[in-house]
Amino acid sequence: MELSDEQIDYIQKDINYRGIVLEDLEEELLDHVCTLVEERMSSGERFIDAYDAVIQSFGSDQEIQQVQNQTLILSNNNAKIMFRNYFKIAIRSLSKHKFYSFINVAGLAVGLACCMLIALFVGDELSYDSHHEHKDRIYRVVRHGSFNGNEFHFSVNPAPLASALVEELPEVEKAVRFRSRGTYLVTTDAMTESFKENRLIFSDPDFFQIFSVPLIEGSPETALKDPMSIAISKAMASKYFGQEDPMGKTLTLDGDEEYHVTAVYEDMPTNSHLQFDFLMSMSSLEESKNTEWLSNNFFTYFLLKEGTDAKVFEQKLNDMTERHLEPEIMAYIGKSLEEFKEAGNYVVFNIQPLQDVYLYSNFIFDIGPTGDITYVYLFAAVAIFILVIACINFMNLSTARSSNRAKEVGVRKVLGSFRSHLIKQFLLETILLCLVAFVIAIALASMAIPFFNDLAGKSIEIPLGSPIFYGVIFLCALFIGLLAGVYPAFFLSAFKPINVLKGKLALGTGSSLIRSGLVIFQFFISILLIIATATVYQQLNFIQNKKLGFAKDQVLIIGDAYMLNEKIDPFKKEIEQLPQITSASLSGYLPVHGYNRSDISFWEDGQEPSQNNMVNMQIWRVDEDYISTLGMELIDGRNFNEELASDSNAIILNEAAFRAYGFKKSSDNHGLLTFHFDGETGVVSKDVYDKYNVIGVVRDFHFESMKEDISPVGLSLGRNTSVISVKFATEDIQNVLASVEDTWKKFAPELPFNYSFLDSDFGTMYKTEKRVATVFTVFSGLAVFIGCLGLFALAAFMAEQRTKEIGIRKVLGASVGGIVFMLSKEFSKLIIVAFVIAVPLAWWASSQWLSNYSYKVEIGLGLYLVAGLIAFVIAWLTVGYQSVKAARSNPVNSLRNE
Template sequence: MELSTDQIDYIQKDINYRGIVYDQLEEELLDHICTLVEKKMEDGARFIDAYDQVIERFGSEQQIQHIQSQTLILSNNNTKIMLRNYFKIALRNLSRHKFYSFINVAGLAVGLACCLVITLFVMDELSYDDYHTKKDRIYRLTSHGAYGGNQYVFPVAPAPLAPALITDLPEVEKVVRFRSRGSYLVTTPQMTESYKEHKLIFADKDFFQVFSVPMLKGNPETALKDRMSLAISRSIAQKYFANEDPVGKTMILDGAQEYHVTAVYEDMPANGHLQFNFLMSMASLEESKNTEWLSNNFYTYVLLREGTSQSDFYQKMNAMAAGYIEPQLIAFIGKTMKEFEEGGNKIDFKVQPLNDIYLHSDFIFDIGPIGDISYIYMFSAIAIFILVIACINFMNLSTARSSNRAKEVGVRKVLGSFRSHLVRQFLTETILLCLIAFALAIALASIALPFFNELAGKNMALPVDSLTFYAIILGCALFIGILAGLYPAFFLSAFKPINVLKGKLALGTGSSFIRSGLVVFQFFISILLIIATATVYKQLNYIQSKKLGYDKEQVLLVNDAYMLGTKMAAFKEELSQLPNVANVSISGYMPVQGYNRSDMSFWEQGLEPTEDNMVNMQIWDVDEGYISTLGMEVVLGRNFNKDIASDSNAVILNEAAFKAYGFEEGKENFIQTFFYDYATGQTRPDKLITYRVIGVVKDFHFESMKENIGRLGMRLRPSVSTLAIRFSTSDIQTVISSTEDVWKKFTAELPFNYTFLDSDFGNMYRAEQRLASVFTIFAGLAILIGCLGLFALASFMAEQRTKEIGIRKVLGASVGKIVFMLSKEFSRLIIIAFIIAAPIAWWASSTWLDNYSYRVEIGVGLYLLAGMMAFLIAWLTVGYHSVKAAQANPVDSLRSE
């Protein structure tokens, strides 16, 4: 007969009132007294009589206290023995149940290794630009504006903004501008060959006073002060000058520009958005002296003085800028700043903290490598999910196997074990398992890290020489071990020995409900990751297969063609005579990121330029073979013809630009713009250029599909940085080698650099490709860890129901029915997981796809496929044990009865 709650409360209050119980032994004493009282009541005694008889058997209150005191003394004296015993028993249990131990260790180790790798990645991403000692006072100025319905957001600012800030605002301590002019061919007078270099930039003289880049040779205050001065990185100094001192030496850029090396600085860290090997003095660039406030070309960084408020500086800067901009607005469009803004237009310079640049920038172009904070959130969530799934496996198996250890608990309690001893025993087992798993996780992470680095474009390493690292690992192992083993430890140690030994133990629905909830959570995460991975792959496939408006296949791009100079025409002509070469074109403007871009405002001829009729669009300089080489479609008018002299002032628009001007078919149309001097970056409001619209090409994508197709015009002008060759053969190697032979014929001393248009197109989506690969790997690992736990859980449940299965087989149940019976419970759980995961996956996928103006439609089929995959995975995992149990001989399972 079991005691009621009121009766147990009565006993607890009475022994406390009598003062005969020590706090450390209250649970053990209460449990022992209740067990003896229940036994007396089963013999027919009333509760109160049974309780009095039990207390009398213990003896006097002093005797009870003495026994407890001696027990505690003995327990404390035997602490070392007990700890040794805990570990010994833990090792025996792990060894006895090798299968379950392996599942627990493997699942935890893989989960922890994934978590460790992702943590390193996240920490690396979050550490960008932290090495600058003045980072809290460094800001980048960005341009935000609206004009005539056109919106623009650029990470660059006008050239005259920097000197105006120094002159007019005392809050500004230093200003540094950067201006990129692309890649260069670099050599020295002593060298016979040139090297293609990409990390070059013009920089203002105060660079080393603002940014924390250590100077190895030279004076940081004067290194970039004079014209044609150049500071180079340590690796470049070693590459071009070996062991010589580069300071004072000459380097030749693009075969003509001679720069004098004034300094050598330490290589800029990989975890910074500024990564340049050549810093050319801004004084060398004529464009840096222009006074045009309506042209944005310079990356501009300010170092504010101590105590300056970012918001105050923002207000003062824009008020100051408005005073300089207004005269130019009046000159160009005849409007004051007030009239300009009343028309719904704006010119605004925003302030971006240095530490926000890498993860919080979303510009079409930028100065260096840029990350995405959303990916940090995604990877962090995946790491947490995988770790939680690994811990869930442990808790599932521990609670499920609790009935197998119930008798062990009962015997231990009868032999005098305290509940606290049992809790420590079970926690010791979980902590030991976690320590083994963490050691294995470090080994797995070390093996996996090189592959992850290659995938993510990183150079991370485990800090194995750091004591802090091991302290954190140990702390995490203890924390996870305690957290994962807490419920099983207290659950198991609470069993009453008399009920256990009588076989009356009933686990009830509580632990089963928890196990079911944890399985649902596992498959919820798995289904979520399957859908997320499939969504990313479908979008990437959509991007690759979507009609772009041009043909990116079989186009070879030869870089640095401008170095041929006067030989360019002959080089192009000879290439066009090669077998299997269909078309050849020369232009620095290609419809993928990384090539020239230039935007200007135009308006229809005969109108005064206002915000209502000015159209801002890209203007590209191309030759007569450009459209045919890139496979574009002329939908109105005609292509350029070099034999028609007037085509030098002609323009071909895309459909978006044609509609923006409101032009109609069948009419002759002209557009105008202000004269712009590219050398100085100056616009002449007193001088206009007129272009005749001779054709319209079908809209084509020239930026990422995250952007809408913008307005674009092409004009017949030389732009000789890149040569495009359309070939008509599958023998790509022959095309490359024959093109290289022609190149060497014209310039043997210059390197032959080439790419393919389709590979450059793919590079625009490298981040998405990496995301898809990482998602696939971690989704697979999450599913694998979940399957390990499900596999072990199914094994245990089949073991628990062995006698039931035997009886069912004796009564005529088929193997199929038994397999269905064992799998039915898991199927229900997967359906619940799918119902929860589907709407969340839809929301997450839609949010990510919102970044793209051109996106794939995700139908119901993808979600059903993910659910079916989860079913298949679960059934294959559970099916093995189900079939094995169903095919077992019932005689063997019933014999012990």
Template sequence: MFRNYLTIAFRNLNKHRFFSAINIVGLAIGVAACLIITLFILQELSYDRHFANADRIYRLDAEIKFNGNHHRLAVMPAPTAAAMQSDFPEVEASMHFRQSPWKRVKRTTENFKEQFTGYASNGIFKVFSIPLLKGNTANALTEPRTLVISKSMADKYFPNEEALGQTLIVDNQDLYKITGIFQDLPTNTHFKLDFILSMEGLEESKANNWLSNNFNTYVLLREGNTEEALEAKFPKFVNTYVGPQIKEFLGADVTMEKFSANGDKLEYSLTPLLDIHLHSDLTAEMAANSDITYVYLFGAIALFILAIACINFMNLSTARSANRAKEVGVRKALGSLRAHLVRQFLMESIMLSVVSFVIALMLAYVALPGFNILAERNLSIPFSEPVFIATFVVMSLFVGVLAGLYPSLFLSAFRPVNVLKGKLSLGMKSGAVRSSLVVFQFMISIFLVVGTITVQKQLSFIQNTKIGFKKDQVVILHNTELLSSHDVLKNELLKYPGITNVSASGYIPISGWGRSNTSFWPEGNQPSQDNMVSMEYWHVDHDYVPTLGMQIKVGRNFSKDFLSDSTAIILNEEAVKRFGFKNPIGEKLSTFAVSNGTIQQDKVDMYTVVGVVENFHFESLKQNITPLCLQLGKSGWSVPIRFSSADTKAVLAHIEKSWKAVAPGQPFEYTFLDDAFGKMYSSEQQLGQIFAVFAGLAIIIACLGLFALTAFTAEQRTKEIGIRKVLGASVGSIVLLLSKEFGKLIIFAFLLAAPLSYLAVGRWLENYQYKTEIGIAVYILAGVSAFAVAWLTMGFQSIKAARGNPVSALRSE
């Protein structure tokens, strides 16, 4: 019997090759898209799960509100890790990182700029259970000037040699001994490190400063303890350690209760390790994280696309039902049971599904490299995993049964008497289910189109909005912090007539570059909660403002003609507003002195305001502009270069020549400022591109379904069309007749999709403090686009039916 089912199924599919191909292609595209998205989601959900005891690891975070500034930080004070373990029996182990990427590393003479470098305490091996291939986790990072490196880096610097015990030179001056080699961390880890330097050699980590937050701190809780119970003890912890320094900082009469009563806040909290990648977006993350919203969004898209493909499967099957109605009637008249017919049609459905899944696997294999480039992932299809193969086979059978169940029950329910008398009528009036499916398909398609347009409009807004500095035609030269004199390099660069300005500052107005924050108060006052303003505090040179194309609104820029500018500062407009200055020029501000990154609370520095710079965005447009001041000082770990020449290659050639003249043997690396600006929004760009791809797929698959329904209707109304033509109906009137019913459905789909899209768009744009306006035109454009594509699909089938010979339709009457 099974062999008979299989033979008939094959013959029927072969007889209707065109419809079978559409069925297979539609389902294959849907399954391939769903498979790729599923691989993406599974990787996103797998972050950090490879660590032993991952469910007991937590990161400490800080939330600070002070004088109108609000900071949510993924970093803590240096002493926090040690205090957590000594004060709380719930803590089994603790450790902290100090981010320090892009160090220069060499074995002998050739320097390499390594991105994934940082400091860590030896507790990293207890908290994160990183096993060493060589070395001892008990003491690998307990001594200064020691480090552990990944296996790939050991192979890079010591090919065919034993790396353990060898030395590397870091930043051209510090000699580090290799005390351990670890297996490269998986890509699904929320931090990436190839060189882990001992924290013991970092003086900053030994300071008892509870007001400076620079260390990513993690704890491993003992079994049976909860984060809620530990967090409940944090207020007392803050009061014990941070309270005295806040009192010293703000005045003897300040208590933590008074600090909070004034509307300010300093709170510590825990974030589970497994939540960091998808649920955390704080300042000073170890790496850029993703967002659980995107996981939900792409998961919904995968389900929608698969649902649309299955819907098309059912519609295409029922569209061919009239051609098989007599077959069903004859079979039933000859004694065939309904169950036999159900199995027959299910066999055809399963065959199509299996073939579609095989093709989908090939499509996914071919498309995955492109998706990896688009989404910056390294996904692969796990062909070698039995679980994947078994799941894939089961899913192909399940989808075949699910997608074929309705058509098989529908076809097998025909009454043989009515069928053989030609009384079968399956017009749109009895097609409420099919109409609902069309509405659902195009509702999702319109939603995805609106999403695509919204993301593109926001990206365009970001690129074209006034950001307060000129990002075009600026090259940022890296690796400049160890130059003996930046002036020599400047002079060499300025010999080229196409280069107009050169600065030396690591404080670039792009997220991820140098940042420093401290508090100021008006001279002549004692520092207090009421008069202190927390500001970004950047060290720049005389040429910084013109090189970055910033605008001085009031006063002047720094000048070499004024020796007093060593104690001068330039405020941004937001800082002037926060201090309440009506005429800021000449105003004097005080702040605690800073030495080696540590606040000196017993020493105060005083500065005079000489200028006000126009507000400029120095972080993503997701954040508000906060108070900022510029002060003359050294921070030359990068050199911004503004050029006017249209010959960019010649400019770069001169920069490289100048660099090699003043820094022989050092790597020549640069970034265009506009490229760095664009990378702040790489996730949005990826989202927009992925949206566009899947919106296109959804529309294509939906149009296949519409093609099926149009064919279904045309097939059932062949005689009606013939009579209308005999009575003088034109091709245009018939096309309109066949299309208007589906047009109504698409309009209804638009009416449902528009409010859903509006809510989703509003929710997404809430992430941005500065955002584009999404007017009604966007929704109309999405609806018109979907309607136009759908009408072209319907028009093809309608014109074909309308141009048919009426004799062929009526000769049996």
């Protein structure tokens, strides 16, 4: 006769009343008392009589309490002995079940190695610019605004801003400007060749007093003070001067600019967004003296004084800039600042903390390489997912194997083991597994780190020599062991010995439901990662195959063309005569990142400039071969003709510009006006206008990332000698390169031949997305692999548990296919549930990521179905092997003991 819940509750409260408070002793005593009471009640005794008789058999309350005290003393005295015993049993248990132990260790090791690599990546990304002493007080100024419906977001600012910050805002200690002018050819008097360098920048003198870049030689106060002075990194000092002291020596840039070395500094760390080997004095640059507040060519950083409220300061900054902007707005468009704002226009200056620059910047043009906090979150999520899947494997296998360990638990409890002893035992097994897995994970991560660095574009190292690293590893193993083992430990230790030994143990629906839930969660994550990876690849494929408005294939870009000087035109003509070459164009304005840009406001001829008719537009200086060389499509009007003197003021608009001005046909003799701009000084004249005559319209072409809308562009006939674009019509690229290089050496034997391909430069614009796609593919594959590893072991165990059932079914005529279907259908249901749950979240996540692109692929239902099918097939192959193996076994072997 079984006791009711009320009767069991009465017994428990009475035991507590008699002084039993030790949890393990209370549980064992309760279980024992209930069993004895049930036996007496089966003979016809009333509950209360049966209970009193059982309690009296234990003696007085004092005797019961004495048992509790002796238990505590024994437990405390034998802690070390018990631990050794736990350890031995753990080793025996793990070695006895080698297959399941291997699955757990392998899954955990691979998962932990992945987590380790991703953690190092995330840590490196978050560490950018943290090495500067004043990092919490260093900011840079960025601008956001809108003019005549065109929004702009700049990381560059007016030339006079830095001095105004120091002179007009007492909260600012120091300020420094940076100005990039692209690449330079660098050499010394003692060298016979030049080297192309791209890590050069002009800087104000206060650089070394704001940023913590250690000087090896030179003074931080005077290093960049004088015109034509230059500070170089330790690596460049070694490259150009070897063992000689570089101080005071001369570096020649682009053949005619001589800079004197005034300082040598330590190489900038890789986790800095400022990556420069040459710092040239800002006073060397005529443009730095520009006083225009509507210009935008200088990066501006500053150091705030201690205790300054950044938000309050930002408002003061905008008050100051508005005082300077208003006179220029009035001079250019004849409107006050208030009228300018009332028309829907605005200009806002924001301050960006130094440590936010790398991960929280999304500007078309920036001072150095930037990351994306979104991808940091994504990789961290993937690492957590992989770790969770590995932990789920352990929990699934541990609870699934519970029936095999049930009798062990029952016997040990009868022999005096408390539940706490068993919990410690099972947790120790888990932690031991984790420690072994961590050792293997470190080895795997060490082998994989070179490939991961190549994949992620990093130079990360595993800190194997750091004691802190091993301390963290041990704590992580302890934490993960507890995380993965706490449920199985409490689940297994809760078995009632009387039920186990009577054969009445019901592993229960609860265990099965939890196990099923964990499998669903594993494949939910796997399907999510598969869909995310497929989305990224589809977008990249869309970008690569979308019509760009220009032909990026088979275009060779020859750099440093300006160094040819007067030989540049003969060189261009000679390479055009090569049989593989179809055309060549001289211009530094190309529709990919890293080349010239010039943003100026235009308005229609015959009108006065105003906020209503001015359009911000790129103006590119090109030659008459530009459109044909880049495969652009002229949809209206005509191309440039250098023989026509009037074409010196001609302009060809893209469709976006043509629409912005409201023009109908290019033949209507439209004219555009703009303020005269001096490229050397950066000064814009308010009184002198340049006029352009519209002669044609070119089809819209992408010249920035597809995250941006195509904005207005005008092509004007002009002289820009930065690079030469060469269109070739052959698949023999090596022959083309050899022929062009021979021609280059003929004209400039002393200059290096620098080149790239337009399609490669285009691909560089999306290198972050490509890396994300590759990393996602690798880690998604590993996540699925770890999940399948656990599913494989779980399927093997379930087949083992149903061995006799399978034998009986085969004897009764069941086919192999029928048995395979029976064993696999349960897992198939779980995959379907996981798919149904994953699809809505995957759709939302994909939509959020794609929203960053103005031009994006349409994700159809097919992608989700394919992802689900892949997960389904993988699961069936994983489970199917074990199912077929079980179904084909000889029923005699499974039934002979019956």
